[in-house]
Amino acid sequence: MAYQTDVKPTRAGLLALRSRLRMARKAYKILSMKLDGMIMEVIRLTPEVKKEYDLLIARFNRTRFLIAAAYMMEGTVGMTVAAYSVEVRPEIELSQRNLFGVRVPVITGTNINKDVIERGYGLLGTSLVIDDLADAYEDLLATIIAYAGSEATLKHLLTDIERISRRVKALEHLVIPTLEETEQYLSRMRDEIEREDTSRLFHVKRRKEAAIELEEERRKNME
Amino acid sequence: MNRIKSRRTKLHYFPVTPTAYIYICTRLTVRKSRLIPRDQYMRLLNMDLNQIIRFIGETEYQNEVNELAGSLTGISLIEGALTRNFAETYQSVISITPGALHELTERYVARWDIWNVMLVLRSRQFGIPVDQVRQVLIPAGWIKEARAEFLLSQRTLADIIDGLKGWELHGVLEQYVAGGYHKGLFAEVENALYMSFYKNLFRDAKSGIRGGNTILPYLRFEIDITNIRNLFRLRAGSRINDIRPYMIPGGNLHPEYFQQMYPVEDKQQFIAGMQQAKILPILMEALQEIRCDNQVCEADAADIIWKRWSERKTPLFSMMMAVTRLRLHRLDQISRRYPFSVLPILSYLEHKRYEMINLRAIARGKQFGLDPDSIKRYLIL
Structure with missing residues (x-):
């Protein structure tokens, strides 16, 4: 296993390394909790989004069917007149909300479902199929808005899960083991240095004693 | 002028x-x-x-x-x-x-x-x-x-x-x-x-x-048919209370009749109202034509139309x-x-x-x- 070589084998270095290791372990714990939370959220959201998607497809098919029927019954002329009558346009608002630290978009629509008398066309000059088609499109738009919000949330969550899981894996398999190895290496190195010091001191002491003995012998000889 | x-x-x-x-x-x-x-x-x-x-x-x-x-x-x-x-x-x-x-x-x-x-x-x-x-x-x-x-x-x-x-x-x-x-x-x-x-x-x-x-x-x-159609449309897609301004006067049925029918939620009352309007035989004929079946009776037509009414939907356009x-x-x-x-x-x-x-x-x-x-x-x- 790799270890860091840029750390000085000093006590201060070891302490700094230990604090980094502590921090990495803490980060690992928190991030893996966040990851679990996000995965749970995705598991909760997925069936909902799927349901919304199915609804979207069903509603889209209904509008396809109705638009064919409306074109057959009213022709381009009737459809264009109804389309030109629109007075209030639907509006979409975008905001954000925080979900496990991930910023997800919230899409809300206003003026989506309108009362039949507020749509702009006259009741007496149009036929049923226009109502049905307008209803179908309003429902489709509402579903699109709901689905867009949920899908974007899901996508953001998935991107973040990927990012966070990479980080968690990096912490788990690379950063923490490396720091641990480095710590062990440093400890071993410091022990080695200590041992070297002891033996050096021992040798110095022996040499000093030898020197003293030699001095004493010489003095005796002089006398 | x-x-x-x-x-x-x-x-x-x-x-x-x-x-x-x-x-x-x-x-x-x-x-x-x-x-x-x-x-x-x-x-x-x-x-x-x-x-x-x-x-x-x-x-x-x-x-x-x-x-x-x-x-x-x-x-x-x-x-x-x-x-x-x-x-x-x-x-x-x-x-x-x-x-x-x-x-x-x-x-x-x-x-x-x-x-x-x-x-x-x-x-x-x-x-x-x-x-x-x-x-x-x-x-x-x-x-x-x-x-x-x-x-x-x-x-x-x-x-x-x-x-x-x-x-x-x-x-x-x-x-x-x-x-x-x-x-x-x-x-x-x-x-x-x-x-x-x-x-x-x-x-x-x-x-x-x-x-x-x-x-x-x-x-x-023609006016009655248009009014009945619009009655259904308003019921299906509107929340207004007074529908009289949207009803064409001059038909066999008075706009007041439609106003009375508009909030009806009871099946018997609804069917009685439709009978009064003499619309059921027409719907029956329409249904007979759609299903190519002469056995269809007024009760079938009434059931279908009541179903649409109670669900607040517009009548089927085939009808x-x-x-x-x-x-x-x-x-x-x-x-x-x-x-x-x-x-x-x-x-x-x-x-x-x-x-x-x-x-x-x-x-x-x-x-x-x-x-x-x-x-x-x-x-x-």
Whole structure:
């Protein structure tokens, strides 16, 4: 296993390394909790989004069917007149909300479902199929808005899960083991240095004693 | 206003001789027999778009198809030719009807004027390009092509309304649009125009014209059907409490009746109300036709219609189509009973209108890739 070589084998270095290791372990714990939370959220959201998607497809098919029927019954002329009558346009608002630290978009629509008398066309000059088609499109738009919000949330969550899981894996398999190895290496190195010091001191002491003995012998000889 | 009144009075007392009736009715009966017959529709159902273009290009629509073939193709060519031919046919009927009949016919086709006026007003207010509007105008009534062009060239709503001086519904229009545009104005104006349209039609039918009295039950029937349709529409898509302003007066059923029916939630009460309206036999016939089964009884029709009512949905449009077929059938019946009256004229006009609608339905159905059996359900034969 790799270890860091840029750390000085000093006590201060070891302490700094230990604090980094502590921090990495803490980060690992928190991030893996966040990851679990996000995965749970995705598991909760997925069936909902799927349901919304199915609804979207069903509603889209209904509008396809109705638009064919409306074109057959009213022709381009009737459809264009109804389309030109629109007075209030639907509006979409975008905001954000925080979900496990991930910023997800919230899409809300206003003026989506309108009362039949507020749509702009006259009741007496149009036929049923226009109502049905307008209803179908309003429902489709509402579903699109709901689905867009949920899908974007899901996508953001998935991107973040990927990012966070990479980080968690990096912490788990690379950063923490490396720091641990480095710590062990440093400890071993410091022990080695200590041992070297002891033996050096021992040798110095022996040499000093030898020197003293030699001095004493010489003095005796002089006398 | 005085000028319109004098014009109307003059036409009312223009003598329509029995010979004139015979002449015009015979001419239109001959024209009616030239409309596309049922078996040809069955052939058309199996053709593709180009074959349909070729087919209509060899019938009454030849001129229009030839004129438009240079600029349009496919479905837009068919629709363009159909609409143009429709407008021209209506114009020619108006031009050959004499005296008071002329006036009644003009009044009957005034719904296309309302259509055009509303289109022009909306296009001006919402800034829709003139070219797009021109394609969907149907100059089939009092507003002919030249006047439609003139209206399209006007810059403000007030100018457009000034340009409509002399139109019988000008007064109504002026009254509503005088205060300037506000949200929901056009829907109000459109409803008011249709109300006046029916009112004028009633007044004319009662004015002593031959066949006038016989057309009244037909008109009442049409108004009832429209009101019942709108009752369902309002219930399905609206939260308003007072629906009386949206109900056309003059039918067999009073607007009060619809107001009473509107909040009904009890099945027995609803069915009793529908029985009172004498609508169940009509719906039963419609249902028999849809299911091709003569065993269907009134109770079945009542069940279906109650289901739609209780779920706050609009009636099935196949049901409405069947009712339209029935309405046309009734018109035919009474027009056969009074062969030299105003009825053959109206019968021809309606048949012509539904010929356009049928051809359009077939062409559109083909364009959307529907099978012939599905398209057939949208035809009014």
